[in-house]
Amino acid sequence: MAEGRQYVTIGGHRQAATANSSDVIVLCFEKAEGGHHAWQAARTPEQERIEALEQMLRHAQETLQETIEELEASYAALQISNETLSASNEALLMANEELQATNEELYTLNGEYQNKIAELTRLTDDMDNLLRSTEIGTIFLDTELRIRRFTPAIAASFHLLPRDLGRPIDHITSRLEDERLLQDAQQVLGTGVPIIQEVRQRPDRWMLRRLHPYRTEQGTCEGVVLTFVDVSDLKAAEAMLQQSEKRFRDLIEESVQGILIYRSGRPLFVNRACAQLFGYLSPQDMLALDDLVADIAAPHEYARLWHYTQRLLEDGTPPMHYEFQGQRQDGSLIWVENAMRCVMWEGACAVQSTLVDITERKRVEEALARKTLELQRSNDDLEQFAYVASHDLQEPLRMVSSYLYLLQDRCAGQLEADAEQFIAFAVDGAGRMQQLIRDLLAYARLGQQALVLKFIAGDTVLDAALESLRFAIKDSGAKVTRDRLPTVRVDPAQMELLFRNLINNAIKFRGKKRPHIDIHADFRGDAWIFSVRDNGIGIEPKDTERIFTLFQRLHPRDAYAGTGIGLALCKRIVERHGGRIWAESQLGEGATFTFTLPA
DSSP: OOTTOOOEEEEEEEEOOOTTSOOEEEEEEEEOTTHHHHHHHHOOHHHHHHHHHHHHHHHHHHHHHHHHHHHHHHHHHHHHHHHHHHHHHHHHHHHHHHHHHHHHHHHHHHHHHHHHHHHHHHHHHHHHHHHHHHTOEEEEEOTTOBEEEEOGGGGGTBOOOGGGTTSBGGGSOBSEEOTTHHHHHHHHHHHOOOEEEEEEETTTEEEEEEEEEEEOTTSOEEEEEEEEEEOHHHHHHHHHHHHHHHHHHHHHHHOSSEEEEEETTEEEEEOHHHHHHTTOSSHHHHHTOSOHHHHHBOGGGHHHHHHHHHHHHHHSOSOSEEEEEEEOTTSOEEEEEEEEEEEEETTEEEEEEEEEEOHHHHHHHHHHHHHHHHHHHHHHHHHHHHHHHHHHHHHHHHHHHHHHHHHHHHTTTTSOHHHHHHHHHHHHHHHHHHHHHHHHHHHHHHHHSOOOOEEEEHHHHHHHHHHHTHHHHHHHTOEEEEOOOOEEEEOHHHHHHHHHHHHHHHHHTOOSSOOEEEEEEEEETTEEEEEEEOOSSOOOGGGTTGGGSTTOOSSOTTTSOOOSOHHHHHHHHHHHTTOOEEEEEOTTSOEEEEEEEEO
């Protein structure tokens, strides 16, 4: 056996797994007897393979150990590198966060800049569109009065082209007759005070030239803005207005009506007619008055006129037209009609009065009122007399008629023919007198009795009138057509009498044809229009007003019976109800009687 070596015999077997362990291989090492030679002699091929495997194993273990050592060294190096990388990564993360924050700030700033750019673009577009749409010629000049910008509309005044930007304004030709343009621009640039002036533009236009300082947001003046506005039409209108004002002033001055404008009692304008109206020698004399109202109004009218004036100035609601007693300079009183309104005078509200002397008219009106009162009293007396006379005459006339009828009855056949004819005339006259007295009494009674107004259907009133004329309609064969009549506020008894008289009139004055009477109603404005149309003998147009006069007859008594009171009675009934009545007719073509009643 070699020195330092021992030879052993290795045996092994597999031991089955137990409940607490897995399968294991059990190796047995036994010292070989006889040393190396004995070991070698005793080796089997199996052992040789094992030995070879052991050598390989030892070599592998050695290699593995070297590899492990190398790996441990590499791991240590990697650990160091990893720590270095980790530190670098943390630094990179911090740098990345800083870059991210910076990027976000840049993104925010970029958004703000984009918004600013968009806003500036909109402002520029707005300015460009404004300058184009206003059609105002505009030139922007810098501090050296060189052209920075101009609008297309300026071409009407200056011969400018895009290549003229940067040129001095005084190098540009124009159509303007404006010698002070450059001097005024320099003055505005120096003082900062705008200059506005009208200048003529050839051939026949006028321009309003404005020079304004071009100020920055900091308030510094960095140029001049020059604008031109065509005011030719305005100048023409001003000239026409001046001519119109002159014509109006001449008209006012020469007016026959007094015209007065004042405020707070102080006169502002007086024409000659007004001065003459109040007895002053000239308008200047009235303009010197301190308290106009007190000087032109009668003492008892001062408070009323002052009240009207204050109401007008405060709320504009005085009586626009009224009459008052005025006082002339000599103290005499006159009647004046005043039309008063508020006007603007020198930037403030003032009172304008248009005055007319109505002294003579008032005198005539008072005389007419007295005459009317006298006539009214006379008419009332006549109506009273007619009423009393008609009433008092009925009894003796009734007695005369009774005895005449008795005489005619008892003496029939006993007297001569002439005597009997005379008695017949007397009886007929008494009968006509009785009818006349009855009609006159009815006419007078209308003025004595008060109206009893109530709402009633027009058809009801018409039915009552037709019923009272039933026999006359039947005997004449008259045909009556009608519309549906409205409800009206009337005195039923008088309205029935109105319809009865008009229908009876149509039956009485019928022609050869069968009478046809049509009754119609229509609403117009604020009134009902009633009409009764017939196909009778008609009336001459010249007589259509006369027939409504009391006791007026167009035909002999023997041709058509009647007293001449019926239509006068109709007129009185309609007028007492606040309406009017008229007739339309042609001779031989029938007649239409129309009357109105308030709705």
